[in-house]
Structures are given as C-alpha cells and as structure tokens.
Amino acid sequence: MTLCIFGAGGHAMAVWDAARAYYDNIIFFTQAADGPRSLCGCAVCRNEEGLRYDEVLAAVEDNRARLRLSRELVGRGAKLATVIHPAAYVSPLAVVGPGSCILAQAAVGAGARTGVACVVGTGAALEQECDLGAGVFVSAHAVVTAKSRVGDCALIGIGAAVVRDIPGNCMAAGIPAAVRKRL
Numbered sequence: 001m002t003l004c005i006f007g008a009g010g011h012a013m014a015v016w017d018a019a020r021a022y023y024d025n026i027i028f029f030t031q032a033a034d035g036p037r038s039l040c041g042c043a044v045c046r047n048e049e050g051l052r053y054d055e056v057l058a059a060v061e062d063n064r065a066r067l068r069l070s071r072e073l074v075g076r077g078a079k080l081a082t083v084i085h086p087a088a089y090v091s092p093l094a095v096v097g098p099g100s101c102i103l104a105q106a107a108v109g110a111g112a113r114t115g116v117a118c119v120v121g122t123g124a125a126l127e128q129e130c131d132l133g134a135g136v137f138v139s140a141h142a143v144v145t146a147k148s149r150v151g152d153c154a155l156i157g158i159g160a161a162v163v164r165d166i167p168g169n170c171m172a173a174g175i176p177a178a179v180r181k182r183l
Contacts, residue, residue, distance in 0.1 A: 003081055006069060007059035008035045008044050015059040015101050016040045018085035055081035063153040067135030070099040070117040133168055
C-alpha cells in the first residue's frame with residue numbers, strides 16, 4: 001500500500017514516523033517550489049498529475065488548512081488514512097476519525113473520539129469519553145480529561161490539561177487549560 005503525505009515539513013516527518021510500519025511505500029506531496037526533493041528517504045512530488053497512492057493524509061500544522069485539505073481530498077475521491085504510531089495506545093473502544101494521526105507514546109482511552117483530521121501529539125493523552133471536534137491538534141504531553149469536549153480546529157498547547165470544554169477555533173494552554181487566543 002502507498003500512502004501520500006500532503007506536506008513536507010516537520011509535521012509531515014512525524015506522520016512518516018508513525019506510518020512507516022504500516023505502508024510499503026510513502027511519498028510526500030508539496031506545492032512549495034523551494035521545498036526538499038526528498039524527505040525521510042522518500043520522494044517529494046510537486047505535480048499531482050500521475051501521482052498514485054492508496055491512501056492520503058494531510059500533514060500541515062495549521063488546523064483549518066489541514067481540515068480544508070482533507071475535505072478537498074475526499075471530495076476528489078481520495079481515501080483518508082488513519083495513522084497510529086506503533087508506540088501509541090488506542091483503546092479498542094475509542095474512535096479515531098479518518099485523516100487523523102496519533103503520534104508516539106500518545107494514549108487514547110476507552111470511549112474517546114476524534115473527529116476528522118485530528119492530531120494527538122507525542123505523549124498526549126485523551127482520557128475516557130472525551131470528544132475532539134474536526135481538525136483539532138492536541139500538542140505534545142497535553143491531557144484532555146474524561147468527558148471534556150474540544151471544539152473544531154482548536155489547538156491545545158504543549159503540556160496543557162483540559163479539564164472543561166474548550167470552544168472551537170481557539171488556542172488553549174495552561175493547567176487548567178484556558179483560552180489564550182482566538183484563531
């Protein structure tokens with residue numbers, strides 16, 4: 001199976017690290033003219049014409065852009081990959097949405113749910129029955145506690161502890177996590 005990672009930056013490398021155990025072939029795609037020719041030992045393509053893959057994952061750090069790109073790819077008939085790093089734990093009772101990536105040492109508890117195109121960062125934890133909207137990024141070592149809800153396209157800062165609902169389109173940080181700015 002071939003995975004095409006749309007993006008060629010730091011987040012794309014983290015997705016590659018999570019995906020490499022599951023795919024026979026991984027390629028990157030970027031429209032950036034000044035981007036690398038190869039990344040993680042894989043080809044970086046700049047022309048979608050003739051690009052062949054089985055599954056795709058948008059690996060851009062901006063939440064809205066990642067969600068928009070994921071939806072655009074689905075609209076063109078692409079199948080979104082769901083990538084879970086081999087060193088992550090995901091409960092069999094959790095639901096990880098298509099186009100989402102769970103990075104190394106992350107934990108996703110029973111009944112937790114992520115929407116489309118979410119990222120759960122290295123060492124982050126989603127406790128039981130929490131709910132992430134579409135396009136959410138939970139940064140490294142952050143925790144979303146049981147039954148908390150995080151709205152669409154929210155960004156949870158590094159090491160934050162979400163103990164109550166966080167609205168969409170904002171950045172929340174701290175212990176307990178509080179909205180720091182609107183995105």
